[in-house]
Amino acid sequence: MANTHHPQTVLGRLAAGADRAARVTHTEHVPPRPGRHADWPARIRAEVVECVRLTGIDRLWEHQAQVASLALDGTSTVVSTGTASGKSLAYLIPTLSALVEGAEAPNGRGATALYLAPTKALAADQRRKAAALATPLGDAVRAAVHDGDTGPEEREWARLYANYLLTNPDMLHRGILPQHSRWSSFLRALRYVVVDECHTYRGVFGSHVAQVLRRLRRLCARYGADPVFLLASATSADPAEAAGRLTGLPVTAVTEDASPRGELLFALWEPPLTELSGERGAPVRRTATAETAELLTDLAVQGVRTVAFVRSRRGAELISLIAQDRLAQVDRSLPRRVAAYRGGYLPEERRALERALHSGELLGLAATNALELGVDVAGLDAVLITGYPGTRASLWQQAGRAGRTGEGALAVLVARDDPLDTYLVHHPEAVFSHPVESTVLDPDNPYVLAPHLCAAAAESPLTERDAELFGAEFSDLVAQLEQRRLLRRRGTSWYWTRRERAADLTDIRGSGGSPVQVVESGTGRVLGTVDAGAAHTTVHAGAVHLHQGRTYVVRSLDLDESVALVEESSPPWTTMARDTTSVSVLETEKEIPWGRGRLHFGSVEVTHQVVSYLRRKLVTGEVLGETKLDLPARTLRTRAVWWTVTEDQLDAAAVGPEILPGALHAAEHASIGLLPLFATCDRWDIGGVSVPLHPDTLLPTVFVYDGHPGGAGFAERAFRTARAWLTATREAIASCECDAGCPSCIQSPKCGNGNEPLHKEGALRLLRELLAGAPSPDSTSPQNAGGGRPR
Numbered sequence: 001m002a003n004t005h006h007p008q009t010v011l012g013r014l015a016a017g018a019d020r021a022a023r024v025t026h027t028e029h030v031p032p033r034p035g036r037h038a039d040w041p042a043r044i045r046a047e048v049v050e051c052v053r054l055t056g057i058d059r060l061w062e063h064q065a066q067v068a069s070l071a072l073d074g075t076s077t078v079v080s081t082g083t084a085s086g087k088s089l090a091y092l093i094p095t096l097s098a099l100v101e102g103a104e105a106p107n108g109r110g111a112t113a114l115y116l117a118p119t120k121a122l123a124a125d126q127r128r129k130a131a132a133l134a135t136p137l138g139d140a141v142r143a144a145v146h147d148g149d150t151g152p153e154e155r156e157w158a159r160l161y162a163n164y165l166l167t168n169p170d171m172l173h174r175g176i177l178p179q180h181s182r183w184s185s186f187l188r189a190l191r192y193v194v195v196d197e198c199h200t201y202r203g204v205f206g207s208h209v210a211q212v213l214r215r216l217r218r219l220c221a222r223y224g225a226d227p228v229f230l231l232a233s234a235t236s237a238d239p240a241e242a243a244g245r246l247t248g249l250p251v252t253a254v255t256e257d258a259s260p261r262g263e264l265l266f267a268l269w270e271p272p273l274t275e276l277s278g279e280r281g282a283p284v285r286r287t288a289t290a291e292t293a294e295l296l297t298d299l300a301v302q303g304v305r306t307v308a309f310v311r312s313r314r315g316a317e318l319i320s321l322i323a324q325d326r327l328a329q330v331d332r333s334l335p336r337r338v339a340a341y342r343g344g345y346l347p348e349e350r351r352a353l354e355r356a357l358h359s360g361e362l363l364g365l366a367a368t369n370a371l372e373l374g375v376d377v378a379g380l381d382a383v384l385i386t387g388y389p390g391t392r393a394s395l396w397q398q399a400g401r402a403g404r405t406g407e408g409a410l411a412v413l414v415a416r417d418d419p420l421d422t423y424l425v426h427h428p429e430a431v432f433s434h435p436v437e438s439t440v441l442d443p444d445n446p447y448v449l450a451p452h453l454c455a456a457a458a459e460s461p462l463t464e465r466d467a468e469l470f471g472a473e474f475s476d477l478v479a480q481l482e483q484r485r486l487l488r489r490r491g492t493s494w495y496w497t498r499r500e501r502a503a504d505l506t507d508i509r510g511s512g513g514s515p516v517q518v519v520e521s522g523t524g525r526v527l528g529t530v531d532a533g534a535a536h537t538t539v540h541a542g543a544v545h546l547h548q549g550r551t552y553v554v555r556s557l558d559l560d561e562s563v564a565l566v567e568e569s570s571p572p573w574t575t576m577a578r579d580t581t582s583v584s585v586l587e588t589e590k591e592i593p594w595g596r597g598r599l600h601f602g603s604v605e606v607t608h609q610v611v612s613y614l615r616r617k618l619v620t621g622e623v624l625g626e627t628k629l630d631l632p633a634r635t636l637r638t639r640a641v642w643w644t645v646t647e648d649q650l651d652a653a654a655v656g657p658e659i660l661p662g663a664l665h666a667a668e669h670a671s672i673g674l675l676p677l678f679a680t681c682d683r684w685d686i687g688g689v690s691v692p693l694h695p696d697t698l699l700p701t702v703f704v705y706d707g708h709p710g711g712a713g714f715a716e717r718a719f720r721t722a723r724a725w726l727t728a729t730r731e732a733i734a735s736c737e738c739d740a741g742c743p744s745c746i747q748s749p750k751c752g753n754g755n756e757p758l759h760k761e762g763a764l765r766l767l768r769e770l771l772a773g774a775p776s777p778d779s780t781s782p783q784n785a786g787g788g789r790p791r
Helices: 007-014 046-054 062-072 087-103 120-140 152-161 169-188 203-222 239-247 288-301 313-330 347-359 392-399 419-426 446-459 464-470 474-483 532-538 647-652 660-677 714-720 722-735 760-772
Strands: 024-030 077-080 112-116 143-145 164-167 190-195 228-233 252-254 264-269 273-277 283-285 306-310 338-341 364-367 382-386 409-414 487-490 493-496 516-520 526-530 544-547 550-558 563-568 573-594 597-617 623-628 634-644 686-691 701-706
Touching: 007 264, 007 288, 007 409, 024 419, 046 087, 046 120, 062 077, 062 087, 062 228, 062 252, 077 087, 077 239, 087 112, 087 120, 087 190, 087 228, 112 120, 112 169, 120 143, 120 164, 120 347, 143 152, 152 169, 164 169, 169 190, 169 203, 169 446, 190 203, 190 239, 203 239, 203 446, 203 464, 228 239, 239 252, 264 419, 288 306, 288 313, 288 364, 288 382, 288 409, 306 313, 313 338, 313 364, 313 544, 338 347, 382 392, 392 409, 419 660, 419 722, 446 464, 446 474, 446 487, 446 493, 464 474, 474 487, 474 493, 516 550, 526 532, 526 544, 532 573, 544 573, 573 634, 573 686, 597 686, 597 701, 597 714, 634 714, 647 760, 660 686, 660 701, 660 722, 660 760, 701 714, 714 722, 722 760
Parallel strands: 077 228, 077 252, 112 164, 112 190, 143 164, 190 228, 264 409, 306 364, 306 382, 338 364, 382 409, 516 563
Antiparallel strands: 024 264, 273 283, 487 493, 516 526, 544 550, 550 563, 573 597, 597 623, 597 634, 634 701, 686 701
């Protein structure tokens, strides 16, 4: 890298001027690290060693050799090392070696291997990588992608001839396992199952994938195969335990990273306050979206190759659009060198963007996390991260996309105006001095397990022997499914008896139904899709929808037909949906005293309804107006943590009836904002309700619940870390410089009540009183207990 692209030089140019310099709240220098080599494992085929050497790699890093040796021994293994540490080669070496060996088998198909990726982009990238590496091996390695973008002829070729199949859990769930008899020769020869980026399989999605893998293991056993699982993960807490819960097998972890690393300069960046006032007169910061677009523009002008990660599809489109407009004012040739990349694009659009990024044709890309996961983007100089991505694992994964060739790189976290981001940019130790989080998933969630038992029964009748594979909930759930006439018992087995496909009972991504097609009303052209669960909030009538830099307005949403009709338009605003929510307690599973108050964990039913949407100015976020909507209410049975306070505690905290609703509401907002520090979740994965007198508890109560049917493990994690979680919540509110509350502390971007009422000082006094009675971390097992469902 030229000196002009040295990370310190690049950051210096970005932060030039007093106003810009004040936005950098902290810089962290991660020094370079030398690598440590190891000898090749003796049992790796010589042909494979030669293939790797032809790419310029003569020796392995220590962790690569360790993974390969364990795999050859038949030990399921997870490699959890840093970004660009060569994890792909670690699992490819034993996999390719097995395929070469199998190709020499006198009869039959020989060995096969299955690769699973969370995104299509990653599977396509790994297909290119494997094919390039294995070219000298000829027909011994026949790699093929089999996913939703694959045409019928390519799918048939993959089924008949491929011995290295690259797909995703969705296709495994819906396409391969239900048709296992057609895949019997592949499954019978299956030696290795590679699960890449396994840290992404968390929450409800991770719980679904855990059951899909159990179904795969069950069918492999039927065909006489017992594959070794090789998992790759970003650095995570206790990867062996997480991988074990995901696969249902004992897994050995390789965690010591022996690869070399270039230096990384990591800056925390806080956008400035504007002169505008938001809800309730609160000060408003410049949006992270506008700030990132400006930084991306500056970097593109300097020729610094950059990816800007954004949390939402809309955000990716907006950043690309704003940057293109700004670049057009500098040089008319530059706008075409910046683009957006997100899910919902048509396959040919995604492939074209990936090629342009690889070739260097694109200087800047505003991307959702589809590019976070392992896609090898060589030559990047910088990464912009628009808002904390929800976990430290994702933060470091995104930061690691730059500098992958071993050169220095710059990463900038641009804070959004919310409690967690504000807390982090002013408490850098929470980012740089804490280990990454544990992966939270709950395979025993009955809402997850039940449809997979139906799918498993459709694949091969269930028996009592399957309880060992599917867990302690097996017998109870099979009995319930039998009562509901979804399963029928004949002798000692249970059968699926319906005409419809059992695999269609559940969407493992948790989107809650068929995707909604976004259709241009004038032409009938399908622009893309939106998850069913997000349709009410993103493509309601009047919503602004962005696609490939073009702006559309939704004219109508037909929920029965799953179609949103849009027209191209350019309003000077974005839209944000508002909803109302109520919670009822179904079952309290655990509770502990907190002084005179109590902390609870259990099952709840949440009723919520999108009732209106706000129109906000594009760059400033200023609210222009609110429009009512008429959409049906939806109910959700899930898991929650909640705390109650008594009248005596209210008196001690000097929180009277006139400020109690605002104090509870403010504490609820701030606690939701801080929970991602303690559980592997995003604030959009969780919800909350606060009530001055709840009908089920008969006390002032604050609920925080998982936003997924049956729960996702986040509320349980909140219950177990409640003291630290609520202490950080109180500290975040107290350290904010505003007078009466703002988006950086107690206001929420998704509040259904327009952030009314809120009382900052009341929340502080209430949390102080609640925490005064909290048990010490060592005095109660829930504070430090590990995973698993409370009984």
